[in-house]
Amino acid sequence: xxxxxxxxxxxxxxxxxxxxxxxxxxxxxxxxxxxxxxxxxxxxxxxxxxxxxxxxxxxxxxxxxxxxxxxxxxxxxxxxxxxxxxxxxxxxxxxxxxxxxxxxxxxxxxxxxxxxxxxxxxxxxxxxxxxxxxxxxxxxxxxxxxxxxxxxxxxxxxxxxxxxxxxxxxxxxxxxxxxxxxxxxxxxxxxxxxxxxxxxxxxxxxxxxxxxxxxxxxxxxxxxxxxxxxxxxxxxxxxxxxxxxxxxxxxxxxxxxxxxxxxxxxxxxxxxxxxxxxxxxxxxxxxxxxxxxxxxxxxxxxxxxx
Amino acid sequence: xxxxxxxxxxxxxxxxxxxxxxxxxxxxxxxxxxxxxxxxxxxxxxxxxxxxxxxxxxxxxxxxxxxxxxxxxxxxxxxxxxxxxxxxxxxxxxxxxxxxxxxxxxxxxxxxxxxxxxxxxxxxxxxxxxxxxxxxxxxxxxxxxxxxxxxxxxxxxxxxxxxxxxxxxxxxxxxxxxxxxxxxxxxxxxxxxxxxxxxxxxxxxxxxxxxxxxxxxxxxxxxxxxxxxxxxxxxxxxxxxxxxxxxxxxxxxxxxxxxxxxxxxxxxxxxxxxxxxxxxxxxxxxxxxxxxxxxxxxxxxxxxxxxxxxxxxxxxxxxxxxxxxxxxxxxxxxxxxxxxxxxxxxxxxxxxxxxxxxxx
Numbered sequence: 080x081x082x083x084x085x086x087x088x089x090x091x092x093x094x095x096x097x098x099x100x101x102x103x104x105x106x107x108x109x110x111x112x113x114x115x116x117x118x119x120x121x122x123x124x125x126x127x128x129x130x131x132x133x134x135x136x137x138x139x140x141x142x143x144x145x146x147x148x149x150x151x152x153x154x155x156x157x158x159x160x161x162x163x164x165x166x167x168x169x170x171x172x173x174x175x176x177x178x179x180x181x182x183x184x185x186x187x188x189x190x191x192x193x194x195x196x197x198x199x200x201x202x203x204x205x206x207x208x209x210x211x212x213x214x215x216x217x218x219x220x221x222x223x224x225x226x227x228x229x230x231x232x233x234x235x236x237x238x239x240x241x242x243x244x245x246x247x248x249x250x251x252x253x254x255x256x257x258x259x260x261x262x263x264x265x266x267x268x269x270x271x272x273x274x275x276x277x278x279x280x281x282x283x284x285x286x287x288x289x290x291x292x293x294x295x296x297x298x299x300x301x302x303x304x305x306x307x308x309x310x311x312x313x314x315x316x317x318x319x320x321x322x323x324x325x326x327x328x329x330x331x332x333x334x335x336x337x338x339x340x341x342x343x344x345x346x347x348x349x350x351x352x353x354x355x356x357x358x359x360x361x362x363x364x365x366x367x368x369x370x371x372x373x374x375x376x377x378x379x380x381x382x383x384x385x
Numbered sequence: 386x387x388x389x390x391x392x393x394x395x396x397x398x399x400x401x402x403x404x405x406x407x408x409x410x411x412x413x414x415x416x417x418x419x420x421x422x423x424x425x426x427x428x429x430x431x432x433x434x435x436x437x438x439x440x441x442x443x444x445x446x447x448x449x450x451x452x453x454x455x456x457x458x459x460x461x462x463x464x465x466x467x468x469x470x471x472x473x474x475x476x477x478x479x480x481x482x483x484x485x486x487x488x489x490x491x492x493x494x495x496x497x498x499x500x501x502x503x504x505x506x507x508x509x510x511x512x513x514x515x516x517x518x519x520x521x522x523x524x525x526x527x528x529x530x531x532x533x534x535x536x537x538x539x540x541x542x543x544x545x546x547x548x549x550x551x552x553x554x555x556x557x558x559x560x561x562x563x564x565x566x567x568x569x570x571x572x573x574x575x576x577x578x579x580x581x582x583x584x585x586x587x588x589x590x591x592x593x594x595x596x597x598x599x600x601x602x603x604x605x606x607x608x609x610x611x612x613x614x615x616x617x618x619x620x621x622x623x624x625x626x627x628x629x630x631x632x633x634x635x636x637x638x639x640x641x642x643x644x645x646x647x648x649x650x651x652x653x654x655x656x657x658x659x660x661x662x663x664x665x666x667x668x669x670x671x672x673x674x675x676x677x678x679x680x681x682x683x684x685x686x687x688x689x690x691x692x693x694x695x696x697x698x699x700x701x702x703x704x705x706x707x708x709x710x711x712x713x714x715x716x717x718x719x720x721x722x723x724x725x726x727x728x729x730x731x732x733x734x735x736x737x738x739x740x741x742x743x744x745x
Contacts, residue, residue: 159722162388162390163390163726163732164390165722165723168471168532169466169669172669172718173715173718173719173722176669176714176718177711177712177716177718178715180709181712181715183711184706184708184711184712298540299537299540302533306530306537309530309533343548345545345547345551346548348544349544349545352537352538352541355537356529356533356538359523359529359530359534360523363523363530366528369528382392
């Protein structure tokens, strides 16, 4: 049935940017750093992704630009919080404010321009299967990448030595340092990975979700991604479930509006934000669960003693 | 070459004063580079941005009009941040305060008495407090992260305002524009002089004085600081973390609400879909630039108000984007945070091989 198929397809497109941004932030937080600048990195990723695609005609190069933009801002954040031990919460906010300003300024030239859409992959034989074809085998590359990242992050964090080191740094940076782990280097890698993911998530918005540039087009998705990380209790597979749940909430409003539901559009638009609050409350109520899973050094500065 | 931090034996008082100034200079230098990259003459652009608005009396008044809400919100936020409570949803509390205060002149336009304005202001404060109480309650009762909940409520408040002015509160004689009816004279904060400056500026001044006294001279001020810097010591002293969260949110929410209703009543005189150029977020920068100190915030408020005016001036006379303002504000906060490191640490670049040789 075509109706269900199109709903599932839109849920996937709505969930992917959330998933991309959140899986990056999950790794950042696992290493003990709280980067509240996700929204800022996302929106600069969105505008530079769009710009890159316009300049080269290729959405893939656009996506790479988005990734680089996110990493650039993340590097700035890393320098301030890791090298200069600035307050992480305030620096993250600064990153978001700066990112919103930069993106608005750069994006002014692109307002109203038609964008270049990231193509959907076409696998001969499989993509044409009824229903399963378009849903499972007809997505764009970044959808598969986001799913691969979840699997990859899950594997690396819990099955490899590198993951053990990341988690050790996040849970007890003093001990990790004493064992000879370079806390700051590990955190830099995590922060840069988070920036790359957030930038890519922004690029997904301007290259696939709605292929155009609109001022403020991230609309709080970076913050929702941050909430998703809490919701997932820092576990990649739960994050996957959360992102798709929120993708569905976001899509619900469009279908409700199209279906002529007599609720003012503003209330429907507010749904994802309200859902975020509700979900945060539900998860945080279980204090044991959050206490066990929260990286113990989250947000704490680390200065190596000499 | 490696960058190393060496902890100072104690706070550097010189640096505490110098760091905001240093941040300002660095912002101006970066701004000059940015203007040059945009193909502008940097000197002329900086002059238009930061000096020209100070040369006319109307724009000086406008400066006060823009500084007042920033200062009002920022002194409240300073109490939050000093006590390690992270309210970043002041924009939402500002909006909801404006909505609550406007209830009277919009729904009961016939109610014109000397009581109208005081009641509006009180309702504005109450509205801001209510909106601030939600994240505080969720934090205390359920442990929900106040950063995220307070921010989500910004979007909710803005959408609620949007619905009101396009729906039930739309001016019946307004040709379908998304605007409420204009406030009657009894509901308008009076101008202080011949111009745009209105009584709201006095609220900001009062808030700065009151907050200075509270923070420096009362036990409450001490409690704020102890819970922020040494939460365990605060607990032993019998200070309640939860009560402090509620206090900080109610105070900052109330002040943001007062700023909201003052802005609507004094400057806009009606509700429109957008009533703030991001005052609630810019106030975060004001609070940090002012070193979370009411007097410092007073000065910083004027500086960031100037960045709004400069943005407008640069847009008109140089054709620059009005988004330049946001970039300046963001850069400024970055530099402030970076320079604050100098208060606690000495920074040195070394070539030496550190004995531990481990950190990056």
